[in-house]
Amino acid sequence: MHRFQRMATGATAAVVLAFVGSACTGSTTGGATDDPNAETTITFWHGWSAPSEVKAIQDTVDAFQAEFPNIHVNVVGNITDDKINQALRAGGSSAPDVVSSFTTDNVGQFCSSHVFADLTPFMEKSKVDPTATFPPALLGYTQYQGNQCSLPLLSDVYGLYYNKDDFKAAGISAPPKTLSEFKADAIKLTTPAGDSYSQLGFMPNYHGYESTVSHYAALWDPEYFTPDGKANVASDPALAAMFPWQKSMVDALGGYAKLEKYRSTFGDEFSSRNPFMTGQVSMAMDGEWRAGMIDDAGTNINYGVAPFPVPDDQAASYGKGYITGTIVGIASTSDKQNAAWEFVKFLTTDTQAVVNFANAIHNIPSTFAALKSPNVDQDPHFQSFIKVAQNPDSNTTPSSPNGGAYQLTLQDVGYGYESGKVTDLQSALQKAAEQIDTDIAQAQ
Amino acid sequence: MTATTISRRTRRRRDRLRNLAFLSPWLLGTGLFFLYPLAATVYFSFMKYDGFTAPVANGVKNWQYVFEAYPFFWPALRNTLWLVLVVVTLRVVFGLAVGLLIVKIKRGAGMFRTLFYAPYLAPPVAATMAFAFLLNPGTGPVNTILGRLGLPQPGWFNDPTWSKPALTLLALWGIGDLMIIFMASLLDVPREQYEAAELDGAGALRRFRFVTLPNISPILVFAAVTGVIQTMQYYTEPFVAGKVASGQIGGSGQQVEPGYPDKSTLTLPQLVYNLGFQRFDTGAACVVALVLFVLAMAFAALLMRRGSGFLAMED
Numbered sequence A: 001m002h003r004f005q006r007m008a009t010g011a012t013a014a015v016v017l018a019f020v021g022s023a024c025t026g027s028t029t030g031g032a033t034d035d036p037n038a039e040t041t042i043t044f045w046h047g048w049s050a051p052s053e054v055k056a057i058q059d060t061v062d063a064f065q066a067e068f069p070n071i072h073v074n075v076v077g078n079i080t081d082d083k084i085n086q087a088l089r090a091g092g093s094s095a096p097d098v099v100s101s102f103t104t105d106n107v108g109q110f111c112s113s114h115v116f117a118d119l120t121p122f123m124e125k126s127k128v129d130p131t132a133t134f135p136p137a138l139l140g141y142t143q144y145q146g147n148q149c150s151l152p153l154l155s156d157v158y159g160l161y162y163n164k165d166d167f168k169a170a171g172i173s174a175p176p177k178t179l180s181e182f183k184a185d186a187i188k189l190t191t192p193a194g195d196s197y198s199q200l201g202f203m204p205n206y207h208g209y210e211s212t213v214s215h216y217a218a219l220w221d222p223e224y225f226t227p228d229g230k231a232n233v234a235s236d237p238a239l240a241a242m243f244p245w246q247k248s249m250v251d252a253l254g255g256y257a258k259l260e261k262y263r264s265t266f267g268d269e270f271s272s273r274n275p276f277m278t279g280q281v282s283m284a285m286d287g288e289w290r291a292g293m294i295d296d297a298g299t300n301i302n303y304g305v306a307p308f309p310v311p312d313d314q315a316a317s318y319g320k321g322y323i324t325g326t327i328v329g330i331a332s333t334s335d336k337q338n339a340a341w342e343f344v345k346f347l348t349t350d351t352q353a354v355v356n357f358a359n360a361i362h363n364i365p366s367t368f369a370a371l372k373s374p375n376v377d378q379d380p381h382f383q384s385f386i387k388v389a390q391n392p393d394s395n396t397t398p399s400s401p402n403g404g405a406y407q408l409t410l411q412d413v414g415y416g417y418e419s420g421k422v423t424d425l426q427s428a429l430q431k432a433a434e435q436i437d438t439d440i441a442q443a444q
Numbered sequence B: 001m002t003a004t005t006i007s008r009r010t011r012r013r014r015d016r017l018r019n020l021a022f023l024s025p026w027l028l029g030t031g032l033f034f035l036y037p038l039a040a041t042v043y044f045s046f047m048k049y050d051g052f053t054a055p056v057a058n059g060v061k062n063w064q065y066v067f068e069a070y071p072f073f074w075p076a077l078r079n080t081l082w083l084v085l086v087v088v089t090l091r092v093v094f095g096l097a098v099g100l101l102i103v104k105i106k107r108g109a110g111m112f113r114t115l116f117y118a119p120y121l122a123p124p125v126a127a128t129m130a131f132a133f134l135l136n137p138g139t140g141p142v143n144t145i146l147g148r149l150g151l152p153q154p155g156w157f158n159d160p161t162w163s164k165p166a167l168t169l170l171a172l173w174g175i176g177d178l179m180i181i182f183m184a185s186l187l188d189v190p191r192e193q194y195e196a197a198e199l200d201g202a203g204a205l206r207r208f209r210f211v212t213l214p215n216i217s218p219i220l221v222f223a224a225v226t227g228v229i230q231t232m233q234y235y236t237e238p239f240v241a242g243k244v245a246s247g248q249i250g251g252s253g254q255q256v257e258p259g260y261p262d263k264s265t266l267t268l269p270q271l272v273y274n275l276g277f278q279r280f281d282t283g284a285a286c287v288v289a290l291v292l293f294v295l296a297m298a299f300a301a302l303l304m305r306r307g308s309g310f311l312a313m314e315d
Helices: A002-023 A051-067 A081-090 A104-112 A120-125 A136-141 A164-169 A179-188 A213-217 A237-252 A256-263 A289-297 A312-317 A337-349 A351-361 A368-372 A380-390 A405-419 A425-443 B002-044 B061-069 B073-104 B109-121 B124-134 B141-148 B163-173 B176-187 B191-199 B204-232 B236-246 B268-278 B282-314
Strands: A040-045 A071-076 A098-101 A151-163 A191-193 A196-202 A281-287 A303-306 A323-330
Touching: A040 A081, A040 A337, A051 A071, A051 A337, A051 A351, A071 A337, A081 A098, A081 A104, A081 B268, A098 A337, A104 A323, A120 A337, A136 A151, A136 A323, A151 A164, A151 A289, A151 A337, A151 A351, A151 A380, A164 A303, A179 A196, A179 A237, A179 A281, A196 A256, A213 A237, A213 A405, A237 A405, A237 A425, A281 A289, A303 A380, A323 A337, A337 A351, A351 A368, A368 A380, A405 A425, A425 B061, B002 B282, B061 B282, B073 B109, B073 B163, B073 B176, B073 B204, B073 B268, B073 B282, B109 B176, B124 B163, B124 B236, B163 B236, B176 B204, B191 B204, B204 B282, B268 B282
Parallel strands: A040 A071, A040 A098, A196 A281
Antiparallel strands: A098 A323, A151 A281, A151 A303, A151 A323, A191 A196
């Protein structure tokens, strides 16, 4: 009996050790030795799922194949981040060669772990100058510490949506350009009703959908990190100015608790019950997609779009905004990296392809040439965002090796400060800086 | 003599192999789905592993980070323990009360059984979203009714004080599973024991204390142990409730705040996901998973011990 138990234990231990041992193997890096002129098939994973988006990306792939008939593209859509990470980890014959992801926060990890191939040698070989091709903000979120392991595939740009009828009723003739004008307009557009509002000029709370710390902070263009990668949030004047401004908006419009209660009456952000679309708020910070949603929903809201107002002492930089977007990279496990690069180059730098794709899915083109193209959607709302994308002061949040955890740390400071739980902002920012450094040290 | 020994040995070996063959499905299942993951979790908890590159030993750094520097760990642990103590206790008490009520009802028992059981069949995401709608502090019908009655209107999922009680209400709403097993065990209590107790002059409370409870105590222990394990794995409901109430769906490149409001709906399983799949820190995620494992084992052992003592006492 004892011997049998020993045998069973031994067999189990052998199975466990075998599996534990196999789990320790890491991914290998692929080499770029394939011939891009040979007949080959590459696999492309993307996350788009709506029929119109799937058709748009397929049209782009078809255009590529017309130009490169020897490179066949196996397109796999509706892919989530978890699946991407799993495939990049495992590699293998069915793993993707080219991957696009909506989660720019993961770029730091993709670059630092080298699961995405560094695209710099490919760009040099093809004479693609990234700084002359892509706006600086877009290059910012597609690289980590100099490793350009992904490229931008269209972008999302933030601006100010305003209700023209509400503006007219309040006697406001034009959208605000500075934050003091913005605050005055928001107060003018607000009509309190008991412990709520019949109309709110603007929802400043950090939970007010797109009014997040990083989106506001872009108006001051912060330096989140020092050149040596340490958190700069406690020393950066941009954040020290942004938090009090937001808090002053909260106080001026009725206070945190009242605004939070009103916020709970809002419908889903990405539905026709969005508060700007229902008229519950007169102004909103939002991305270019909102215009398309308003049009698609058939709401008769009379709205305009403008760049978000800027700090009074930076009035000259009016026109800038926050930018993020979709990224695309080549799996380092791919043994068809040269063919994959031809595809990535086409997707990200071919002006007509970028313009057609942007027009089809109502995103902003991601190259200088495509932004200037006369074929880009000429709708005035869309053009407002094009101008923000072209503004040299538009900026983004830099990538980090832990999925952008520093943004959550800063959001936490924001929640505490706007609600009044945190009163000593400098001390909170100091603690946040220490936390960010600890988190990054843990990730490296 | 030698031939007999050999044949005995051969027979024994055959017996062992046959036994092993019979046990092999269990051995394989336990090895693959319990022992291997457990051993791997312990192994990776001492490794720096981002899920992509080969793991590198880093001693107890992950443990130090989780216990000393990860700001979400202690709030999540407190929330998980709160939910285990409150939700499990209330679910067992409420499930038993509903079971008792339904076995006593003479007319319409079928309808009540269906009414109480149906919510259990609702998918967790849909049920949580429905609760978030009902308990919405601004537009929800619950607060509208409370307001009309002149009663206080809590912030429910939007208020850190009320978010866990709101989750408790959601857990009690889906009590159907416990109601069914308690009903079955209550119907299994021998009638003659009640009749004997009644003849001895025992009232309803004493009959419950000295007849019902001893008979259903194994089921009570079962409900408590499985309840603890389920609550330790509580992920979907607090995650969805927090997300819906915060209004943060998470657009492109956007971080989603865990545990809204004010980390009050954060549970340990959410941290495993946050660390392992959003921060690419498999090592620290394994530490949290092991904390969960140890806690679940400790609670289960405690309940089994208390339960067996309770049973022995009643015997």
